Amino acid sequence: MLRFFKINDPFRLIGILVLLLVYSGIYYFILQAPMIQPELIWMLAGERLSEGLHMYKDIVDDTGPLSVGTYWIIHLIFGRSLFIYKFLAAILIVFQVIYINALFIRYKSFEENTYIPAVVMLVLFHLSFDLLTLSPSLMGGTFLIMALGQLFSQTVLQKEGSDSVLLVGMFGGIAVLFHFPLIVFLPFLIVAGITISGFTFRQFILSLFGYFLPIFLCALYYFWIDSLPEFVLEYLFATRIVDVYAHVSLFYILIAFALPLVLAMIGYFVGLLFKMITVNQQKQRQLIFLYLIFALFSILLTNRQTPYQFLIILPALTYFITQIFIYLSNKRALAIFSVLLFVGVPIAGYSWLILGLQTEQLSTYIVETNSEHEISKGKSIVVLGDDIAYYKHASLATSYLNHKLSARILTDFDDYADMASVYQQFLIEKPELVIDQEGLFANLLVRIPLLAEIYQEKDTGVYYLKK
Known part of the structure; x- marks a missing residue:
């Protein structure tokens, strides 16, 4: 399988889609992955908005304004449809996978142009069944990846143009309006832009302008409908001072992510020891490492303790794990790591779901009627x-x-x-x-x-x- 994705051929995307159907199909058709409480919350919020009500003013919840706007549109067209949530999530997952792979190819992150990053990231999305739903984290993370892509362009090409710098900020600001914990990437954009991408003072100001522009426009809308205090209190502050919904214990989440974290650590050291990289590749490694650190900090701001909150670390894990399959040449070692990735990671996710249901670890997370x-x-x-x-x-x-x-x-x-x-x-x-x-x-x-x-x-x- 690894040899199949090493070839730089767009038709390899068909293999990506087949794997997505197989891995996801096991969750849905064999294991019967249940609805989770946040999904029902998002559906109810979309339903209330479809009645002409306003978020925060008429609905007490902290879902991001752009996220709940998406759920509103879904409800207007499809009603309460869990299938649509899964289907649209699959589209975003495929987009993220293709975008990350194209990013690494375009900016020569690795000497080989392959589809290995795409398949690695796709497998990582099956660490838990809730990573496959249309969560605010998934939607906001999509724009965050696009912001990362603009930072890559600054790192590699050293552009002096303003369009890329402006988009870095705008994508980051839009991500926050989908999922508030992504606000920690404001300092990430500042630190990465100045120390790694080499922002000038003018570019720095322009990126900040782009970042706050969508947030300002959103706040202006809520000011217009006389609910700015509710927007500020419920979305920006309230969920950070009330109790977190501890749906899943941190220990249980770490079990789910243990194998890919170990593989990422191995990949990091493989990259350090087995390959001399260019200056641009070194900057990209620093950028990804910094991204991973801030991604972990964002978990501290989440209002619900769930595996899908960790979605935003997947691009960084993808980068480091990919180094194993590109830089290692030992066939036996590659075979072992291939089995761990393509078989071990999905099985860990399936086992995690089965164990959680049997031990009632997920009893406060899933929607189970009686x-x-x-x-x-x-x-x-x-x-x-x-x-x-x-x-x-x-x-x-x-x-x-x-x-x-x-x-x-x-x-x-x-x-x-x-x-x-x-x-x-x-x-x-x-x-x-x-x-x-x-x-x-x-x-x-x-x-x-x-x-x-x-x-x-x-x-x-x-x-x-x-x-």
Whole structure:
């Protein structure tokens, strides 16, 4: 298989597509990879926007504005379709794979022009089943890779033109609007641009202008609809000060990424010991290494502890792992590493999913419905808690989508404006069912007696709208 992708022939992309279908097909058709909670959150946000509501103003959640705009368009065209999420994610994955491979070929990152980087990155995307969905991390990471490509052009060609420098900043700014943790790449662009790509002062200012332009335009939109404070608080700050959704333990995530991390370390030392590289290639190595460091820092800003948050390290892992298959000449060693990559990495991902489901390590991450969730079918509801499987066959009423962010509002009894807003939302939308998993609604009924007149608790923590 390795020999097949070593040839610089565009028809090798057919092999890439075949591998994508095989590896992904095992997740979907054999292992029956379940829906994850964030996917349901994104669908609900898109559904609310399709009703003419506005993000942050009418929906309490911290999904990026461009990401939720994408989910809105998807819902308008396809409704709640998990298949479309997977299909569009596959298109972005193929784009990233092709772009990274073309980047390494165009700027001579390796002496051989091959499709090995493409196939390496494709395999890495199958480390976990949630890397294959249309997450904000995947969408934002796509623009971040394009920004990296513009930095490569500055490193290799030493361009004096302004278009590439401007695009570096713009792609970085757009990435942030998809996925906030990618904001750590602002210092990356600054450090890499000045120390490695050799930005002049004029180029530095131009890149900063390009970076903040899309963010400013987005903030201007929310200012225009009178929800700038909500945008700033919920998207930029709130999720960094409330509790993180620890869907998957860090130890469990490290298990999933252990093998590719080891292969990347081996590839790094293979590149150092077995190959003399050019000055431009040395700069590219520094750029990728710096990229990896900042990518790891971005994990600290994530609001949900999940494997898909680590998507942005895949380009760096791809670069280092590729060095194994290009610089090593020992056939036996290449055969061993090929098996570890093409067989070991996917099997590790499949085993990780099976083990997680059997040991209930993923119980707070996946959407798994049972008989108790049937009460919400076809109703407009509010879930005040972490078990959001009730939404799978129901619609969201009121703005309280993100439980942890909503709790900040629903427990702020001293703020009369918040309490008035809460009462108005329940009075206007009148959710047919309130699932109160943490006693928030019970306290609200005490503070707002008017709500107690229209809701009745029939089961523990389950409130029905009185008819």
